[in-house]
Every structure is written in structure tokens, then in C-alpha cells.
Amino acid sequence: MSSVYESLVEIVGGEHVSTQAEELYIYSFDLGTTEPHRPDYAVAPRTTEEIQEILRLANREKVPVAPLGGGLSLAGLALPLKGGISLDLKRMDTILEVNEKSRYVVVECGVSQGQLTSYLERHHPTLMHSEPGAPPMATIAGNMAIHGQGDLAHPYGFNSDMVNGLEVVLPTGEVCRFGSCSVSTQWYTNHPLPDVGLFLGWAGTTGIITRVSMKLFPHKSIVGAGQFVVKDENLIPEIIHKITHTEMVHDLVAYSQAIPPFSSGLHHLTINLSADSEKELAFKMELIFDDTLGHYIRSGDGGYLGFNRGLQRPQVSKTSDWRKGGGFEYVGSIMPVETYPDCYRRGREISEKHGIPYTVLGRVIGMSHAMMFSWTYAFNRADPETMDQAREALHETDDLVLELDGAIWKPGTYGQKLVMERMDPNTLNLMKKVKQLLDPNGIMNPGNWEVS
């Protein structure tokens, strides 16, 4: 029995540490195409203090630590690429505070998106957070750590733009707080103190986020989704521009997919609206579907498919069963909205080349400031050939993103390498210095964002 194991047992208790083959097997897998990487320990802490002790131990013993939230990045970002500790953070699942008046929530890092959605629905029905399209197991903090976006991305931007404060355990074990919580008991703002945003988008390589304060937004009593469809992908950027100009929509997504076959090649826009009265809803619907989109309908370029009240929760997992094989992975990117037509055409070519039904989607971020565009590739986990096809398609798509002047969102190691090859050298050097300063022994999620 190693001294590391014994120390871990002392920190979190024997039931929450394992070196047994079963845990090491399960924690070696990502849900996407990344090859498995076996940890030496699977550990599930409950408190910030336990994480501090684990990181001190890891530093002392030079043991890598790979933090794991919901494990749903699909890009292998939470895999122990260099062994060590797979740190499952989902036991830290307390919703600590909801401030209705200042509209924020403070959560521990293992709180899932689903848990928060449910909590707000039951206890604070006038509030909502920007829920990503991921399954409900995805965690709030994990989503922050990869610059995620959700269903309020159009009006309010990235979820990481909604951070009011963070508690982070540094790789060397110190706890730091950022935002108003660093000077007061309140977690209501991330500004105006000096910006030390070193933890968002770093995929856990600079520290472990243990608490997050996140902005909440008004949840109106009536919600629904309108569907609009066009054949010509070249119309999508201008339609998005016009719709966002109204400032009336709370989520705007354009997508196209090969399944079902009858709608292959069509481009659907899901336009989510919310209102607190029928009058408000009627006004918004008229503004969007008559005044803004009416021209396309009258010219025969577009079709209004109707408006459904209530929002169906996303069940993205169904994509994993398209090839009856329990798997899919996608390349996400942050792209200018005007690249939608190219993204669609080129992505479709890649899919068809690899014999994979194409699925592309663009979610508007901000007032058309950008979109998260994704290309999804389903595979059959029992068929290595389809996994290879998907992997190749993903790599080609990573290349495509950069070719189209985009930025890869939450890239895996292949995409990270591409990004760093292109990155401004001074920026890259700063990243290296920051990493060396915060993580002198290189224990935090090594293999990710490693500047050579």
C-alpha cells in the first residue's frame, strides 16, 4: 500500500479513495473518442479543505491531479492523461446561497446543472440560470472552467461572463477568493477589483474551482420556442442579425442535420421567447415572426413552423445512439456569425467523407457577437472503425475551425496543439509563466494546455 494511498484515505476516508481495478477502469474513460488514460487513484473529496490537503500531498509527491466534474466535455479534458489522481468533485454538491434581490447563486463545484435548474424551479421560480445543452449531470463549475454557454447566451453571453466570484484552491494548496467575496461576505460581483481571471477556460490546469457565484436572470412565466426554416444557408447570418437587433429573444439556435432525411439540407432556427403576459408574448411574436421574418415567408425563402409553449429539456444523449453505439463527440468553436454557411458546407463535407450523418448547430452568443458552432460525429463504441472515423473527422474539423479564423472551444489535446501553434508567441509565453507561477510542479491536469 503506497504512502500516497494511505494519505488520501486519511484525508477523505477509505470509501472515497480507490486504487481498485474497477474504479481505475471507469475513471480512465471519457465519453468521447479520446483513448483511455488510467489514473493511479480515484478520489472523491467532500470539502475545500480536503482538496487543499490533496493538492499539498500531490505537490509533495509530484502526483498529477485531474479534476472531474460531470465528465461531459467529451474532449477528454478531465482524463488523467499522465496518471495520478482522478479527482471526482461531484460530492461537493451543496447550493449554498440564492440571493433573489441581487440575482445570484453560490454553489459548490459539484452542483449539477440539473440540480440548480430544479432548485430554482422549486424555490425561486422567478429566477433562472443559463443552462447548457449538455445532460443535467454537467456541473456548473466544470462548465465555467471550459467557457461554456447556455440557453441565455444570446442576451447575456458566455456562462463564464456570468461569474460573480470564485473560490479556487491553487495547485499549491492555498485557497483564494475572487470578486466581491474576497472583500466581503457577499458574492454579488466579480468587479471592480484587479482582474485575476486565471481559472476560466484553463480546463483545470491552474487550480480547482471549489465555489462559484453565478448571475441569475429573470425567469418569465411563459416560455416557448418558435421554429423557422430556410433552405439557403447563406440567409442565416442576416436572419440572425435581424432577430438579434430586436433584443426580444432569449435563445437563438440555428441547426441542420442529416437525420431525419426529409429535412436534411434545411436550416432550422429555434427562437426561444419568454414573457410575463399574453400581451408581452403577442408583441414579441409579432415583432419576430411578422415584422422581422415575414419578408422571408412572403418571398418563399422561409417557413414558419409554429410556436410551442413550454421548453423541452435538451436530451443531447440521444445523439449517442444514432449509430446504436453509445457515443458521439463534437468539435465546438467560437466563430463569427457570418461564417455559418461555410461552417455548414465544410462540416457536411467532412461528415459525408467519413460516412457519418452530419449534425451542425450554431448558438448565438451575445448580440450576434459570435456563435458557438458545433459539428457532431456519432460513433459506435463497439466498432473501433467508426471511432477512428469520428476521431479523424474531429481532427479535420479542428483544422477547419482555424482555417475559418475561428477559435476551438474546449479543445482536446489535438486542438490545443493547433491553437498553441497559431497563438501569439507573447501570449503563449505569458500562459507559460502563469502556469509555472501557479503550478510549479506541473501537477494540475497535465497534458492539457502545456506550453513547451
Next chain:
Amino acid sequence: MTLAEYKYADTIHRCFRCGYCKFPVNWMDVNNCPAYARFRMETYSCGGRLWLTKAWLSNEIDWSEHLAQILYSCTACKNCEEKCPLRFNVDIFNMIQAARAEMVERGLVPAAVKEFLENVQRHGNPYGNAREGRGEWSQETGIEQYQGQDYLYYVGCVGSYDTRAQQTARTLGKVLLRSGVSFGVLGSEENCDGNEVNALGEETLFEMLAEENVRKFKDLGVTNIVTLSPHSYNAFKNDYAKYDGSFPVLHYTQLLRDLITDGKLDVSGGMNARVTYHDPCFLGRWNGEYDAPRQVLSAIPGIELVEMEKNRESTLCCGGGGGNFYTDFLGGSENSPARIRVREAATTGASVLAVACPNCMTMLEDAVKAEGLEDKLVVKDVSEIVGEVCGIG
């Protein structure tokens, strides 16, 4: 057996491990898989078990006692099947059951499971108690041996042997007597229904039990069965037809509801209590019966029926299913599902936690003690509540 020979070889890899299976319907927490709630390691989630099963059958990992415990920690509650959005969800427990069957076949089950199965084989019950004592619970109750009455009152192993559950069995018997129901019991002639044996993967023993029970029921001219336990109800209703045993079967809450509706059971005496009801998995998720117990409780004047946040399809299992009431792979922690469940019950402000299953009764009553909630919360079977209302102790 290799993966290729496994009945679900074409399905088991389809689990994406997205995690819906951990949630109740409203997503309020990730504790609705009892084994995951207890250990909070991915291995103990539904997806973890499926991936490990595939890994074992593919020789990617070796069998171990730990692997066996992980597979046997599943309580067969079907929360995963209810919540999984994928089309193969109806086979999730079947996949676990088939893996367990392989472990049984190879003699690789945990010691507690082996003991359970041996006891059933030798004594007709998991406790290893003598068969002759199976009917002792009914002494001095006036309950008759079955001799062609309208109903066979089938009590099951827990109701027959567990001291606390015996009280429930007696009370239900007395309520049925009071209602004028024509029924009898098998007493020491009763044998295990095999529901848990089946869930534990011992297919041959289950087959023997089912065939023997069907033969006995037919020889005795059984026409209708009413069961104390939802586990027995499930076996008779869903599994015995394969063995030519299609007997009309009711769970006792369904019979009590009908008796109240027909005016044959008078509950007008009422009871002043705030009551919350815990759905047993084998009555609820396995058989879709959520209403009958609530209708019985709601018919009693003075009872204020309050729901726990997780109810019906979202009920958190007590942790006793799939033989775990005996094997106890989920015990010994404040995160044991039964303890979580009684804490959930206590938050409703109810003074009575109503159950309709002897397994749930024993699991939750122990949990109330472990949580120190004895002064606030009493676990009572629905039949006992009816019995109290009717002045039957």
C-alpha cells in the same frame, strides 16, 4: 461466457454514461440511484455497472469481489430505466441480471449472495430459518390454512420471518378477516416466491421455485392471490406465466382499496395524522401501481397525506431491493439510501411514514433509528394504519 455469447452483447455498449439515470424526474439531486447515492463513485452508477459488465465479459478487467459487490449493489429499483432517454432503457436491469447470472454460473457471487441463495434452496427463505416455522406468525389470529377460499393470502419470506414484518402480516390478515374476505394462507407450506432469487441472477433456482409454487397453487385450486409484498406480487404477475402460472394477483393495497370502495371495510373511524407515503419499487416503477395505496390512505378521515418531493416514478428506493435487505451492500453509512429516504420523509413534517412493502418496512424502520428520528417519525405499513383505524392491533 464471452461478450459475444452475452444476451445483450448488441446493446450493452450503447450506454453513453450521460447520467440521467442518477436523477429523479425533477432533477433535484443525483441520488436517485441507490448505489450511487451510497458510494458516489462512478463505478456504482448505472452506467458504471454497465461499462464494467462489458469490460468483464470482454476480459478487459478480471472478476473480483469488488466487481461482484458493485454489480450486486444494484437494488433493481428501475430508476435508471425510468430516466434513461435512450431506447434500450427497458433492458438496463436485464443487462445487470444477466451479468449476475453469469457470476452465479461461474460461482463468483459475493459470500452474502451465496448465503442468500443457499438458504432459499435449503430452507425456502433467505434467513436460513426452518421451514416449519414459516407459518408461526399467524398463530392465534384466526387466520385459516388455505383450503380453496376465494383468495390465497401469500405472505412471502420477509413477512413470514422478520419479527417486525410479521406484525404487518398479522395485521393485514386481521383486516381481511374483519372485511369478510374469504382467504387462507399456506403457513409452513408456503415457499419463497423467488423474486429476489431471480433478481440475483439464479435463474435455475428461480425456475424451480416458480414451477413448484405453480404446481402447489394448482393442486390447491388457487384462483386468486393477494400478496403482502410487492416483490411477490411482481413475481406472480410478471414471471410465473412462463411456468404456466397465470393467477389473478392483487397487491393487498389494491384489495383494501376495493373493499373500502365497496363498503366492506369501514375506515370511517379515522386517524388524525400527517402521513407521507413511500412507493415500493416493485409496486410502483415495476408495476405502475402508485394510486391504490394513496387511495386507501386518502379514504381515511383525518389523515393528511403529504408527498415527499421524490414520489411515484421519482421515489428513492429504500435500498432493500434485489436481495439487499439481506446482503446489505448499501448499509453502514449516513448515505445509505434508507437513511436518506427517512430524512426526506422527515422534512415533510409527517409523523407517519407509510409503506406498503415488508422490505421497505424493515429498511426504513432501521433507518429511523439510525437517524435518531424515533420521536418524530414512525414507520407504519398501510395495512397497519388501516388496522389502527379499525381498532385492530
